[in-house]
Amino acid sequence: MKRWLLVAMAALLPFTAFALTGEEVMKKSQAAFLYPGKDFKARVVMKLIARDGQERVREMTMLRKNMGEAGGEQKYFMYFFQPADVKDMTFMTYKYPAKDDDRWLFIPAINMVKRIAAQDKRSSFVGSDFTYEDVSGRDIEDDGHAIEREEKLAGTDCFVVKSTPRAADADFGHKLTWVGKESFLPLKEEQYDRKGVPYKLFTAEETRQVKGFPTVVRRVMKNLQTGHRTEVSYLRADYDLGIEDSLFSERFLRQAPRKWVD
């Protein structure tokens, strides 16, 4: 009877009683957002939409493989379908914690694989409103994180975490992230520039369970200063497909295997 009462009391305790720190929330969020499964594949459609409504499309297959724990090394392989004149172009990234990424690009028109320096993480990903960091994440240690408040976002309980870069090399001055308490996915992110003016707004538009992993399958990044926005849809998202390590090589950059890229 006494034990039963204890269990009941424990169940009634609010979640926050476990008192996560801002950093812990962001770590869990990183794991849930960028590291689920052993590997991942999706057909990604990006719409780059100008203020006047003019649209450009980027379409690619994105493959990801985790080389270790969440927060550790990852490899990315991208094969472009659109725009039409870049079909067969491939792009590969080895992502390391606390170190610059290695990037390679295959340029089919001149049949050349070129390593690309990744000196600026702020630069835009294929001309979209996402930076490379927005796509593959920032090192948790690069920012200070603090839980500002907890609130509901469209009916979902969230932590609101304020992240402030420790160095001046980030694209933003600070950002606020709404992290779902249950899924730990970032549902909304407000980036402010270094003058404190709202800069970019990220919203997770649709989340779906894929093989048990909650996955953001539609997201939007809007540049509030230019009015330009990028809408991203993940089609046929899937996890744990057994992607071989050998895929992430110069050989397959030149000749992307059908099996993985269609």
Add this chain to the structure above:
Amino acid sequence: MTKFSLVEFSIRRPRWVLALVGLLTLLFLTQFPKIRIDTNPKHMLPETSDVRMWNDEVDKTFALYEDTIVVGVANDRGVLNRDTLGRIARITEAIVALRGVASRDVNSFTTITNVTAGDGMLKVGPLMPVAPKSDVEVDALGKALFDNPLFIDRIIAKDGRTTAIYVPLEQGANGAEIADRIRAIVAKEEGPERYYIAGDPVARDTFGAEMFKLMAIFSPIAGGIMFAAIQFMFRNLALSAAMMGVSMVAIMWSMGLLIGLGFPVHIMSSMAPVFLMAIATDSIHIFNEFYFRYRKHGDKLAAIRATMAAVSRPVRFTALATAAGFAVLLFMNIIPVKVFGGLIAFGTVVLRLLSFSFIPAVLTFLREDKLVGKAEDASLDRTARLLGGLGAFGAKRPALVVAVIMALLAISIWGTTRIHVNNNLVAWFKDGSEIRVADTAMNQALGGTSLGYVVVDAGKAEFMKRPEAMRWIEGLQRQIEALPVVGKTFSVVDYVKRINRVLHDDEARFDVVPETADTIGQYLFLFSMSAKPADLDNVIDPGFAKANLWVQMKTWDADAMRQVHAAVQSYHKANPLPVTAKPAGIAYFNLVWNEEVLGDLVFGFSLALVVVFVILALDFRSFKWALVAYVPLLFTILFIYGVVGFAGKDFDMPLSVMSTLSLGMAVDFAIHFVSRFRQRRAEVSRGETPLASLAWTAARPGKGIVRNAVLFAAAFSVMMAAPLTPYVAVGAFIVSMMLISALLTLLLLPALVMLFRRWLLDEPRGDTQ
């Protein structure tokens, strides 16, 4: 005749009139706090004008900023050393943090995108992410700079002594304010470097600030000079005060109306107070005549009535001519000119109303004891005698006078053929001014501070990726760069060639446009993967149907863009391609505006000529007399244009507008002269020879004319001390116009009247009544 009843009413109820005028003035004064200043030259043409709509479209298509400040950093021993580079890095960081600065698109050593290759790796990123810490790094930077043609003349001078930081401004940011902050930032740095702050927004907003100063300082000074001159002429404080009062009231009513209607005060309308003050001097004829009449009548009220009866017609018609001269501006295309025309026309009408109400009312308050002994007699007055002599000389030696003046006229007409139409915003500042110095230094060292675009549009998506389109643009760049006024061009082709070369181990033979559209597409995609979005957006549209070619010019002359436009057209003709190539940007705007000014001028000038002639003909009810009275005006203008042509002064916006309005003002003296001469002939009947009548006219109303001219010239001479050249030019123009037309009226008119006296004086309304 309502005018006379108005005069009568004013004499009988002077206090009422003064109170009413005071009340109305207060009413107009309540509008003053709403004042808005507008110095943006773009607003000279309406928002719906083709050039503004086109420029807005180009800005949108290529994500361009309307305004960019250029900060020059110069070091005689070269900027490529650790100290200077450290300063450049610090300054850039501080500028990027300023509000109103489009931070992400600031281009400086630390932020500009560079494409290089080394160790088998392609690098696309900021040229100098951090300031070099060793001399080896400095050398590497120097190599990167001089190896990349995109940078030379843009952010590094060929001699390595000057660099530039390009600071684009967000919509609506105040250029002068940001320029001041930048000055404060660079002032913190010690060292041998010199800093220059240049660019269109700085010039424009500084001009706006100076305008304020001129309005606030020069108008009162002009007023003060006029007051002193009137006081010297009449030695009666009440009278001088009345005269100033009239002009002040007219200024307050007109400016109050302008502000109340919601119009911003632009460069033209900021000159309005001085203009109105000068036009108000026309009432000097009333005082002039009153002093002569008072001596004759000895009765103040009778003198007022007689004066008003004598001068009412010329005063009414000169006001009409002046108002009409300004009103023709309402038919022009340039908004501030239109507003100015309406403003002065309104002010002139107010002045005329006041001449028949406020002035007679004030005259009733003059103390008779102060007037006695001051009233004038033409026969005793030295000035009047001198003027009478001048008129008599013209009348006695008409052939000589006309011959000399015709000779001068011929020379002037030759001079007018050398007039050069041009507008240059930076030239509106004086030689030694900070803006001129900065602009000159930057234009000497780098590609140029004046920016224009050439938009190449195929109307078909993906077209610009074709090698033939790329090569066409490349050829066009070479053609434009051959012009001496052009310092630098750049386009999407420069990026493509750069990437091609860098991907091929920096071999010079790959510094060309690649062979296939796919290659170009892939290069640009690769570039977009690493560069700042603006890098590509600024030179090509997202659909690759349009390319934007940047043209940096070394001068703000409107003519520079005309040369670029001509080069584009001749290139297009010689190298057909299914595209359109249209100029755009602020430099193009200045060109269009310049041409509109010229078109407007020709139209306005012809209109004013006709209108003034019609008014003359109406006034004199005689075609012949109108023709004669027309002569001093026409000759005055030709003389001045001749001088403008010989002096090599650019014929710009302020001057062209002046010439149009000057018609309405310059004709005043002839109206007074001819009206009073014919009145005199009617009064004295056959008792006087035409020669004697001419001498009388030159002496008595002539004194009024000279007083008017001197006052007018005195008011405007103040503008010649202004720190801005348009004000100086306008001041000089008006001063010479007043003096020359007064002289021609008093000398040439008598000569003409004598030469054509049979033709003129034999008419029924002449001396036979």
